[in-house]
Amino acid sequence: MAAKTLTINGRQISAAEGSTILQAALDAGVSLPTLCHLEGVYDVGACRLCLVEVKGASKLVPACTTTISEGMEIQTATERLVKYRRITLELLFAERNHVCSVCVANGHCELQSLAFSQGMDHVRFEYIFPKWDVDNTHSLFGMDHNRCILCTRCVRVCWHIEGAGTRNVAGRGGQSKIITDLNTSWSESESCTSCGKCIQSCPTGALFFKGATVGEMVRDRSKLEFIVNAREKKLWVYQD
């Protein structure tokens, strides 16, 4: 595949044609904050944390869904980006009820760790404190909508790794909700195979194994990567 040359933060790099800005940046050792991106499934650009500046583009673009082109000049850490990332994170916290101190994912949460790594010490927006329920009907798993950031990782692993198509998104805007089947309770879902891939994919404490208490929900993403590598590259190596 042909290579393209471009610059990231003023440094010249080359990357394979067709790569996304995110792939090119990671390969060049430049890290970017991401939340909805998950190795092994396609990207949808839902969280907007990976926004970068591209010279000549009037808007900020998501690195995970934008393909590189020859001569692109990309900036990943300008003052404007830092400001917008912080705002995006604060809005995520204000939108639902994220109470880190009593969350199953405390200490293992991607939202929480992004917040502190991006310098968020408080939320400047008024918290909404919406009312959301918890679906504890499944015998093995639970889903707490209060902690969901609508990244749709669980939907994508369910459809494209497991192929079950149990999880879906219903509603619009802030009222959007992850549902099972046609909005039944999880235990009544006819398509769920109880594989647990959605649990492994969730960046926050929204999906959890029943029985996990505060801070106990540690995930093993390598399980997902293993399946994808086995399927696509015929590589049956499991890295624990």
Next chain:
Amino acid sequence: MSFLDLDEFLLELAPQVCMVFSPIMDVKKYPANVDLCLVEGAICNEDHLEMAKTIRCHTKFVVAFGDCAITGNVSAIRNQLGLGGRENVLQRAYVEAAQLNQCVPSMRGIVPPLLERVLPLHEVIPVDFFLTGCPPHPNKIRSFLCQWLAGDNPRLEGLDLKMG
């Protein structure tokens, strides 16, 4: 409690500061010209609101100390119960959940009037510094205090900003 976990650092701290107001001191009135105040807890009722305003008026540097002061944390969970205001909260606590003596206290001065919703400190007064954590780890408190005592503009970053 986390403050007491500063252990021997408390001995180092003692000669450098003069403590003028605290829940463990028998002082009723918040003094004037306070240099630094660590404010714990969210703003839940009118007493808290008044206290927060008094603190702001008489303090140079106000710190929101811990997740309750910063986000409302567990104490703000009542905001999401959809109880629709203070009456319902009292109803839930003193009548529905009570086994004995089911009635909302009505004598004046017993329960300070609750606010409609629990608020983080910075939503009611300007805050100069946010010390996250539930509770804030003693190392963070120490690092903040040392920087502040040295006359620097205190700064914490990375894991030191972790909530929860």
